[in-house]
Amino acid sequence: xxxxxxxxxxxxxxxxxxxxxxxxxxxxxxxxxxxxxxxxxxxxxxxxxxxxxxxxxxxxxxxxxxxxxxxxxxxxxxxxxxxxxxxxxxxxxxxxxxxxxxxxxxxxxxxxxxxxxxxxxxxxxxxxxxxxxxxxxxxxxxxxxxxxxxxxxxxxxxxxxxxxxxxxxxxxxxxxxxxxxxxxxxxxxxxxxxxxxxxxxxxxxxxxxxxxxxxxxxxxxxxxxxxxxxxxxxxxxxxxxxxxxxxxxxxxxxxxxxxxxxxxxxxxxxxxxxxxxxxxxxxxxxxxxxxxxxxxxxxxxxxxxxxxxxxxxxxxxxxxxxxxxxxxxxxxxxxxxxxxxxxxxxxxxxxxxxxxxxxxxxxxxxxxxxxxxxxxxxxxxxxxxxxxxxxxxxxxxxxxxxxxxxxx
Amino acid sequence: xxxxxxxxxxxxxxxxxxxxxxxxxxxxxxxxxxxxxxxxxxxxxxxxxxxxxxxxxxxxxxxxxxxxxxxxxxxxxxxxxxxxxxxxxxxxxxxxxxxxxxxxxxxxxxxxxxxxxxxxxxxxxxxxxxxxxxxxxxxxxxxxxxxxxxxxxxxxxxxxxxxxxxxxxxxxxxxxxxxxxxxxxxxxxxxxxxxxxxxxxxxxxxxxxxxxxxxxxxxxxxxxxxxxxxxxxxxxxxxxxxxxxxxxxxxxxxxxxxxxxxxxxxxxxxxxxxxxxxxxxxxxxxxxxxxxxxxxxxxxxxxxxxxxxxxxxxx
Numbered sequence: 181x182x183x184x185x186x187x188x189x190x191x192x193x194x195x196x197x198x199x200x201x202x203x204x205x206x207x208x209x210x211x212x213x214x215x216x217x218x219x220x221x222x223x224x225x226x227x228x229x230x231x232x233x234x235x236x237x238x239x240x241x242x243x244x245x246x247x248x249x250x251x252x253x254x255x256x257x258x259x260x261x262x263x264x265x266x267x268x269x270x271x272x273x274x275x276x277x278x279x280x281x282x283x284x285x286x287x288x289x290x291x292x293x294x295x296x297x298x299x300x301x302x303x304x305x306x307x308x309x310x311x312x313x314x315x316x317x318x319x320x321x322x323x324x325x326x327x328x329x330x331x332x333x334x335x336x337x338x339x340x341x342x343x344x345x346x347x348x349x350x351x352x353x354x355x356x357x358x359x360x361x362x363x364x365x366x367x368x369x370x371x372x373x374x375x376x377x378x379x380x381x382x383x384x385x386x387x388x389x390x391x392x393x394x395x396x397x398x399x400x401x402x403x404x405x406x407x408x409x410x411x412x413x414x415x416x417x418x419x420x421x422x423x424x425x426x427x428x429x430x431x432x433x434x435x436x437x438x439x440x441x442x443x444x445x446x447x448x449x450x451x452x453x454x455x456x457x458x459x460x461x462x463x464x465x466x467x468x469x470x471x472x473x474x475x476x477x478x479x480x481x482x483x484x485x486x487x488x489x490x491x492x493x494x495x496x497x498x499x500x501x502x503x504x505x506x507x508x509x510x511x512x513x514x515x516x517x518x519x520x521x522x523x524x525x526x527x528x529x530x531x532x533x534x535x536x537x538x539x540x541x542x543x544x545x546x547x548x549x550x551x552x553x554x555x556x557x558x559x560x561x562x563x564x565x566x567x568x569x570x571x572x573x574x575x576x577x578x579x580x581x582x583x584x585x586x587x588x
Numbered sequence: 589x590x591x592x593x594x595x596x597x598x599x600x601x602x603x604x605x606x607x608x609x610x611x612x613x614x615x616x617x618x619x620x621x622x623x624x625x626x627x628x629x630x631x632x633x634x635x636x637x638x639x640x641x642x643x644x645x646x647x648x649x650x651x652x653x654x655x656x657x658x659x660x661x662x663x664x665x666x667x668x669x670x671x672x673x674x675x676x677x678x679x680x681x682x683x684x685x686x687x688x689x690x691x692x693x694x695x696x697x698x699x700x701x702x703x704x705x706x707x708x709x710x711x712x713x714x715x716x717x718x719x720x721x722x723x724x725x726x727x728x729x730x731x732x733x734x735x736x737x738x739x740x741x742x743x744x745x746x747x748x749x750x751x752x753x754x755x756x757x758x759x760x761x762x763x764x765x766x767x768x769x770x771x772x773x774x775x776x777x778x779x780x781x782x783x784x785x786x787x788x789x790x791x792x793x794x795x796x797x798x799x800x801x802x803x804x805x806x807x808x809x810x811x812x813x814x815x816x817x818x819x820x821x822x823x824x825x826x827x828x829x830x831x832x833x834x835x836x837x838x839x840x841x842x843x844x845x846x847x848x849x850x851x852x853x854x855x856x857x858x859x860x861x862x863x864x865x866x867x868x869x870x871x872x873x874x875x876x877x878x879x880x881x882x883x884x885x886x887x888x889x890x891x892x893x894x895x896x897x898x899x900x901x902x903x
């Protein structure tokens with residue numbers, strides 16, 4: 181393979197916290213030189229002037245292997261949720277999923293914590309780890325039985341795998357499709373109190389502390405749950421949490437009038453919670469931003485609201501939407517790529533997430549100012565179920581480079 | 589160029605309507621009250637038009653009311669009563685809507701047990717759609733007929749205190765009434781056990797009461813809602829007996845309301861649970877049979893107004 185030189189871009193290095201003009205050389209799938217260097221005569225050259233050069237995104241918790249969406253969105257490594265059909269609760273299934281994306285985008289399976297994700301018996305986590313699982317998850321749901329959750333945390337911790345939890349107390353959210361409040365009441369939708377999230381977080385934090393285990397909440401979306409995570413971090417609990425752009429930029433008003441593309445799990449919250457989420461990104465309580473990618477076709481979404489499946493296609497728009505945090509002055513560019521790349525790679529023990537010499541050459545070229553409009557009918561990937569349909573946005577991935585190979 | 593007094597293609601809910609639009613529909617209904625009280629209850633203005641009543645949820649009185657309304661206006665009325673199981677098994681709601689549309693309905697009246705289902709259908713068809721109740725969301729013609737009943741009995745709506753009592757959480761009737769009555773300037777209270785009052789209802793403009801007596805105090809209109817028996821098994825309410833003791837409208841309780849207070853119920857009633865027979869049948873206070881009468885008139889008005897564009901009538 182010829183060396184590849186990316187010239188004239190601005191390098192966003194989340195580890196160094198810097199954005200600087202510079203060149204970058206890739207040799208044998210790895211970053212070989214950064215900054216000023218002599219471009220080898222045989223090297224292929226990419227002109228990146230006017231573009232950002234960033235690490236590829238690492239997405240924690242996609243529900244589908246959707247390579248076109250990943251490539252369009254700049255996701256070079258995707259951790260796959262165990263909520264597949266059948267669920268990833270067996271080493272052979274994990275092994276097969278781990279091969280699904282190569283060589284383009286690497287898929288890293290997350291093992292089901294319990295058999296069939298039923299929340300009752302521990303799955304063969306050790307064997308799944310050996311087959312390539314990078315974490316363990318409760319799946320779309322919460323594990324109601326505290327004893328099971330405690331044992332799962334302890335067991336996974338001994339294997340050095342983080343437990344990725346869904347934070348909604350299922351006894352409160354059973355049958356609910358929205359958050360209690362004015363919007364759900366106006367629309368006449370079954371709803372659960374936002375406190376269902378904080379209750380789940382409080383219990384799971386306590387159990388993680390008890391087990392000395394690392395816990396990651398895939399999505400935290402309410403002020404009270406952020407407060408709990410913030411306080412737990414202060415006393416040294418090994419806790420991290422993520423959020424999707426939907427909960428950062430939309431409140432539950434987006435579900436009116438019965439827009440099933442905005443039916444999410446957890447559901448969209450009231451505006452005060454949305455503002456608390458922005459604040460939690462600003463102050464570092466939020467560790468990472470994920471896509472929650474869950475493509476759903478019309479047969480799952482063109483239904484009465486309560487009958488529609490939850491979830492959004494989020495991979496293709498993850499970076500574009502997140503860039504608004506930089507334009508709005510909430511965070512700086514290097515921090516954004518820490519949230520989207522470095523921190524998720526660290527959580528899952530994956531390479532990548534940086535621009536250091538020797539790092540795997542998973543890179544993006546990004547035009548941060550490019551204006552376009554999100555169109556659910558023309559989204560890259562398996563389906564276009566985005567609650568951001570028709571939104572004018574800025575910033576897009578121009579090139580996705582995986583292991584030194586440009587995918588688009 | 590004169591703007592239409594009711595510039596909406598469908599009637600999916602009363603939320604967001606202007607006060608003059610609601611008043612216009614009530615005014616239009618008055619002529620039908622008069623016609624319906626005569627011997628020749630017929631007007632041919634919808635002659636040749638096909639009205640399809642597609643009820644995906646069981647209904648007797650509302651379906652009958654829409655059928656009578658359509659027939660009195662001369663429409664060809666077709667009822668599609670969907671056994672719930674066959675629809676659940678078979679085609680999707682959208683496919684059903686497309687099928688009805690292909691049969692060239694001129695107006696559709698739709699009821700469904702899911703909030704928002706009627707919106708979904710309205711997006712897919714070429715004719716006006718009238719919501720006859722969708723889940724817990726809205727039941728606009730019920731809100732209109734209640735407003736008309738109150739206006740005729742009390743001479744006004746503005747400034748009246750209306751207590752809507754019982755299972756507000758699951759009630760589309762309550763929601764449509766809150767919209768209609770607050771829009772027309774009434775003071776609306778919702779009264780019930782906390783387990784049957786929806787969160788954030790204050791922000792729809794209603795005051796929240798969990799004490800029945802306090803909620804009834806001085807009310808000009810007491811509107812009782814039906815409480816389904818299966819909700820009084822301990823999950824939301826301990827028992828029907830306890831519900832009656834705390835929230836049942838008895839003769840004694842109704843004394844708390846204004847001396848000339850009107851008693852209403854959308855039906856069908858659970859006599860002895862949310863309302864005692866003595867109150868329901870009170871010849872002076874009770875407006876319950878009048879509500880049924882107003883229902884036909886209001887539905888005639890809605891069918892007329894919504895099909896005008898199709899009939900080539902400007903306004």
